[in-house]
Amino acid sequence: MANDKKMVEQITAMDVDFAQWYTDVVKKAELVDYSGVKGCMIIRPYGYAIWENIQHDLDARFKRLGHENVYMPMFIPESLLQKEKDHVEGFAPECAIVTIGGQNKLAERLVVRPTSETLFCDHYKNIIHSYRDLPKLYNQWCNVVRWEKTTRPFLRTSEFLWQEGHTMHENEADAREETLKMLKCYEDFYRETLAIPAVTGRKTEKEKFAGAMETYTIEPMMHNGVALQGGTSHYFGDGFTRAFDITYTDRENKIQYPHQTSWGVSTRMIGAIIMTHGDYNGLILPPKVAPIQVAIIPVAQHKEGVLEKAGEIKSILEAKFRVKLDDSDNSTGWKYSQYEMKGVPVRLEIGPRDIENNSCVLVSRVSRQKTVVSLDNIAEEVEKMLQSVHDELYARAEKNLEEKMSIAHDYDEFLDIAQNRPGFIKAMWCGDSECEDKLKDVTGGVKSRCIPFVEEHISDKCVCCGKPAAHMVVWGRQY
Amino acid sequence: MANDKKMVEQITAMDVDFAQWYTDVVKKAELVDYSGVKGCMIIRPYGYAIWENIQHDLDARFKRLGHENVYMPMFIPESLLQKEKDHVEGFAPECAIVTIGGQNKLAERLVVRPTSETLFCDHYKNIIHSYRDLPKLYNQWCNVVRWEKTTRPFLRTSEFLWQEGHTMHENEADAREETLKMLKCYEDFYRETLAIPAVTGRKTEKEKFAGAMETYTIEPMMHNGVALQGGTSHYFGDGFTRAFDITYTDRENKIQYPHQTSWGVSTRMIGAIIMTHGDYNGLILPPKVAPIQVAIIPVAQHKEGVLEKAGEIKSILEAKFRVKLDDSDNSTGWKYSQYEMKGVPVRLEIGPRDIENNSCVLVSRVSRQKTVVSLDNIAEEVEKMLQSVHDELYARAEKNLEEKMSIAHDYDEFLDIAQNRPGFIKAMWCGDSECEDKLKDVTGGVKSRCIPFVEEHISDKCVCCGKPAAHMVVWGRQY
Numbered sequence: 017m018a019n020d021k022k023m024v025e026q027i028t029a030m031d032v033d034f035a036q037w038y039t040d041v042v043k044k045a046e047l048v049d050y051s052g053v054k055g056c057m058i059i060r061p062y063g064y065a066i067w068e069n070i071q072h073d074l075d076a077r078f079k080r081l082g083h084e085n086v087y088m089p090m091f092i093p094e095s096l097l098q099k100e101k102d103h104v105e106g107f108a109p110e111c112a113i114v115t116i117g118g119q120n121k122l123a124e125r126l127v128v129r130p131t132s133e134t135l136f137c138d139h140y141k142n143i144i145h146s147y148r149d150l151p152k153l154y155n156q157w158c159n160v161v162r163w164e165k166t167t168r169p170f171l172r173t174s175e176f177l178w179q180e181g182h183t184m185h186e187n188e189a190d191a192r193e194e195t196l197k198m199l200k201c202y203e204d205f206y207r208e209t210l211a212i213p214a215v216t217g218r219k220t221e222k223e224k225f226a227g228a229m230e231t232y233t234i235e236p237m238m239h240n241g242v243a244l245q246g247g248t249s250h251y252f253g254d255g256f257t258r259a260f261d262i263t264y265t266d267r268e269n270k271i272q273y274p275h276q277t278s279w280g281v282s283t284r285m286i287g288a289i290i291m292t293h294g295d296y297n298g299l300i301l302p303p304k305v306a307p308i309q310v311a312i313i314p315v316a317q318h319k320e321g322v323l324e325k326a327g328e329i330k331s332i333l334e335a336k337f338r339v340k341l342d343d344s345d346n347s348t349g350w351k352y353s354q355y356e357m358k359g360v361p362v363r364l365e366i367g368p369r370d371i372e373n374n375s376c377v378l379v380s381r382v383s384r385q386k387t388v389v390s391l392d393n394i395a396e397e398v399e400k401m402l403q404s405v406h407d408e409l410y411a412r413a414e415k416n417l418e419e420k421m422s423i424a425h426d427y428d429e430f431l432d433i434a435q436n437r438p439g440f441i442k443a444m445w446c447g448d449s450e451c452e453d454k455l456k457d458v459t460g461g462v463k464s465r466c467i468p469f470v471e472e473h474i475s476d477k478c479v480c481c482g483k484p485a486a487h488m489v490v491w492g493r494q495y
Numbered sequence: 496m497a498n499d500k501k502m503v504e505q506i507t508a509m510d511v512d513f514a515q516w517y518t519d520v521v522k523k524a525e526l527v528d529y530s531g532v533k534g535c536m537i538i539r540p541y542g543y544a545i546w547e548n549i550q551h552d553l554d555a556r557f558k559r560l561g562h563e564n565v566y567m568p569m570f571i572p573e574s575l576l577q578k579e580k581d582h583v584e585g586f587a588p589e590c591a592i593v594t595i596g597g598q599n600k601l602a603e604r605l606v607v608r609p610t611s612e613t614l615f616c617d618h619y620k621n622i623i624h625s626y627r628d629l630p631k632l633y634n635q636w637c638n639v640v641r642w643e644k645t646t647r648p649f650l651r652t653s654e655f656l657w658q659e660g661h662t663m664h665e666n667e668a669d670a671r672e673e674t675l676k677m678l679k680c681y682e683d684f685y686r687e688t689l690a691i692p693a694v695t696g697r698k699t700e701k702e703k704f705a706g707a708m709e710t711y712t713i714e715p716m717m718h719n720g721v722a723l724q725g726g727t728s729h730y731f732g733d734g735f736t737r738a739f740d741i742t743y744t745d746r747e748n749k750i751q752y753p754h755q756t757s758w759g760v761s762t763r764m765i766g767a768i769i770m771t772h773g774d775y776n777g778l779i780l781p782p783k784v785a786p787i788q789v790a791i792i793p794v795a796q797h798k799e800g801v802l803e804k805a806g807e808i809k810s811i812l813e814a815k816f817r818v819k820l821d822d823s824d825n826s827t828g829w830k831y832s833q834y835e836m837k838g839v840p841v842r843l844e845i846g847p848r849d850i851e852n853n854s855c856v857l858v859s860r861v862s863r864q865k866t867v868v869s870l871d872n873i874a875e876e877v878e879k880m881l882q883s884v885h886d887e888l889y890a891r892a893e894k895n896l897e898e899k900m901s902i903a904h905d906y907d908e909f910l911d912i913a914q915n916r917p918g919f920i921k922a923m924w925c926g927d928s929e930c931e932d933k934l935k936d937v938t939g940g941v942k943s944r945c946i947p948f949v950e951e952h953i954s955d956k957c958v959c960c961g962k963p964a965a966h967m968v969v970w971g972r973q974y
Contacts, residue, residue: 049618052575053605056568058618061633064564085543089535090638090654091591096531112570113595114607117653118642119588126532128593128607139528139537154540159569159638163597174596175569 027298027357034240041290045299045358048169055167055174059283062358065307066286067177071157073209073304074179074281077201083153083181088135090158091126096134100259103133106226110162128161133227133278136182137260146265147186150274151194155181170287171495178282184274186266188253191275195251198279199232202247210285211302211409212236212292213417214246215440215490217466222449229253235465235490237417238291241438243465243492246288249279287495292413299359300381302409303402310398311355312341315348315367325371329364329394336395337402356381361405362398382408423474430479434459440492444485446478455480455491464489506777506836513719520769524778524837527648534646534653538762541837544786545765546656550636552688552783553658553760556680562632562660567614569637570605575613579738582612585705589641607640612706612757615661616739625744626665629753630673634660649766650974657761663753665745667732670754674730677758678711681726689764690781690888691715691771692896693725694919694969696945701928708732714944714969716896717770720917722944722971725767728758766974771892778838779860781888782881789877790834791820794827794846804850808843808873815874835860840884841877861887902953909958913938919971925957926965934959934970944969
């Protein structure tokens, strides 16, 4: 227990300094290291394995929905980025630009992709000619760069990893359906795989993606009451396809512009996992993306038969789970806290007494409760506990989301909540972006997160200006 | 057959213009499209699916050997790249450089990674302290940029995708073992997965990687007698670790520099597949990486029961194989040549007559022979034919490699072979790089490929200068 304490002491307490707690966790759990490149992170093996598990799960979901993976160049000629006016205005301030290639000044500057709508459009122009070529449902997994002033591992980095889907459809209805289908895909993934509930809805005009007609968002609530934009899905109409002159011959032999979508999630999601599930003892990983699902810790491992039995159990479990047997010469106490800090969902303890009883001890990372189980059906027992860890994580996060959801009926109440109750605020809004600006200014950062699909009627008036309300908006501070 | 002919006519004949045949195949089989960015390619779904299959197979091999994946920044501060003298000299001429970020001129220019030895070293300095931290066996899958003047899809592009392994070891012996182990890993992968035989060996001083003590290479032979550097594995000694001041405390409590390796293969391998296996009818894909392993073509598909039976067969096969059932309204002739061009290893034809006989027809893409097989054990039959396609591809490629291996006993014979017999040339060499330069000049491009692990004794003298021979070298033109 002395060791255990020491390990936990290395992590700042969440309620003392949440930002420092976050930094401590990503460093001590060996998820990332800082690099010598400003704003760029090194994703270490344990962090990258989480990303690989995320990719594996999401990629299968995309493919089941008919999407195909491609790879586009990482450079965008400046003139190409400038083809769609709103888009370039949105991204120009945060671009990294290559001006030299092979020791020569380039005739045209190249932007390191901040997103790839323009590249996809340039390609789609070549390959879309007839309605038979539609829909095109492409996705790519890649790195992108957005020059950021202040950065934090996973949450905001100048370079990050993501997937970006870019699709083309015959008409508005099909494209709108795709936009919502992919938002739903993200929502399912967050719930089923990451054990994270979230608010979903439509962004206001002000918060939309540069060049989009409509942006939908998924917004999970972090432990400290700050929201995180966890993924977006955009409907573009035919804005880009007109700008890029992409046309196709429809079923009536008429020339038409296809309708477009794009959608993406990134390594940010690892930040969401940390800040949704983590606790005073460190990281807690949802079992489906945990690089190690079960840590087997031999107790009194020098005693005869202990390591052999631990090895046997490992062989049985690793057919189905990601397992680590730690037979190092560190103390069991150190091992317990080490794997707790690393967020391993289930710990399995096996010692001489357990072996005598043909049993072992399973410990849940969430409840930290110990359960003695028979070795006869150990795989089923582990499966059950992993499922319960997932369920408990989800229930806990849902409770947090509910507790951090307030309703503001008027301006004063809005300010009071913004000041005193971290979390989401439901409040009515007139539809004018000036009110969004004002609320953000007076609260020091509370912004509209989204207009949810089902809007409640809280009052008739905008919480800011008092004019007739157009929508109920969920507001909140954001990462 | 009219359709069949038309399709094949779209592809230039290999012996008329091999380079044009290659370009036709990559375009018509929809592997790539050219992008508006000079020297960068768009990898289309069919091409990218090959890369995904390659990644999946290789990644599992790396992990079985104990390697872990990480992700390093894509930018290298210029001062970091300059820390190892030979390394920066080798790469400086072909770098793309970011000079502007977020609309401001950068204080230090950033090089888009051409390779990541320097970034890995910078990180290893932080995390290696004791012999207990060794070995470190890291790998990353990423994009890299090397500014190229003349480019060709897959073979030479300014941006390409690859994996780069970077490992650190306690001593020279361990690092050298890793270097050779990974070369062997690549050799096994080429043989077992890509069905490609190759010459392997050590690069001469002149052809070594910038900064390496030793570079090993795998060199498959293309159909036209030109070699392709298909992968390299480098031993660095402690050159970088001294330059980066990476030290560890050894088992005797002494401060030591670790020894380093790196190794990589890239999307070039797709070029190797095309030029090793392709034929007059287009692409031929080795079954293990083919995005479609079996194309099911219904014959007289309007007749009752045909599409149903084709669907049944698909359900059975797709449990084990990557299957495409083409029930489009294109003619069967068009479909036959389409999937031949795309290199699908096995075609399955099913029509009313076959159904009556409870059989179907399997056609091998390599031999183009038709085999009537019973539907009762269709999965086994397909498995057998896929295996035979792999074996035939390997045997054919091996025959090509043997036929294109010549021996030159003296200077005149060397020039004669270089002029008249495309392929490898085995010849003795004194060890002086001036002779390499001279042979390259007089032949218009024949270079030393490698010093194989087993050297034959062809003569006592260097084929170029006549001085005593130090090694037998395999020479050849290269992509």
